[in-house]
Amino acid sequence: MHYENTLAFARALDAKDPLKHFREQFIFPKYSNTDSLTSIENISNDVRYFCGNSLGLQPKTVRQALLHELDQWAEHGVEGHFRGELPWMHYHKFLTAQSARLVGALPHEVVVMNTLTVNLHLMMASFYRPTPTRYKIVMEAGAFPSDQYAMETQVKWHGYDPEKAIVEVAPRTGEDTLRIEDIVEIIENEGDTVALVMFGGVNYYTGQFYDLEK
Ligand SMILES: Cc1ncc(COP(=O)(O)O)c(C=O)c1O
Structure with missing residues (x-):
């Protein structure tokens, strides 16, 4: 067509x-x-x-699902953690199979928890360990505001300067989306100074899908 x-x-x-x-x-x-x-x-x-x-x-199913949990709370009180159809204590496990399929991981590799920004901080606690020579974060320009704040916070927390440490990749003049070759070029140019490359799979604003594997 x-x-x-x-x-x-x-x-x-x-x-x-x-x-x-x-x-x-x-x-x-x-x-x-x-x-x-x-x-x-x-x-x-x-x-x-x-x-x-x-x-x-x-x-359309959300209202009923929420009302159902309120009913569970009314019926069981704090025991709702252990009783009822979906005991709250085990909530992080109920979405495991679907989430694993969605992200292409094994069920024991995924867990649904927290807010996105909390999870970013937790991931960076593991994956962002800057040194005086390798401390930069490469990310897309115009990422969601809370993502930008999280990066800035992490950089400052480790004692570095966000102005120097955060390298943003922007679309070329007159273009709306990023070219993969521009992202790769920046990663290659920054070389061993890069401690972390932080990209979501899909940009929330343009809908651009990033070839993360590449
Ligand atoms: C595209 C995008 N990224 C990040 C966030 C932040 O998510 P959270 O509030 O779960 O930290 C939101 C939520 O509004 C969002 O829409």
Whole structure:
């Protein structure tokens, strides 16, 4: 299919999308047609949702799941840690199989816990061990703000200067996404001064997928 900038083409792509049924599983906010965000006539008032933040749309099942846990709490009190269908004490294990499949790891290699930023700090406690000659962090320019703060905090905590230690890779002028060769070039140029390369698999803002293996 050749790309065309038309509604019909977009609909044809949607019709072919093997993941399209997932749309039914989420609640879309409704904006009125007078709202400039949704001014195309004769489509539903559902917002077209391209936001890549970790708080996405609400899944339709969430309300019931939350109410269920409140009921467990009411019924068992603190014993809810050990009783009921999903005892809270073991919560970190309930998503193991799915998470392992998602990230391509073995079940004993993954655990779901904490917030993203806490996990970044924990990972850097292991993987960022700077020395006076090898202390730099290579990361994407415009990473999510809390990621940037976490990097800065780690660098300062080890006694280094974020201005010198954090090397950001930015898109070329007039481009929106990073070229893999530019990332590789910076890693090679910085060479032995690099202590950590910090990239998420997918950029939250542009949706760019990074070939991490490369
Ligand atoms: C893209 C992205 N990165 C990082 C974060 C930070 O996540 P957390 O609040 O779990 O530390 C968020 C959450 O808002 C996010 O949307």
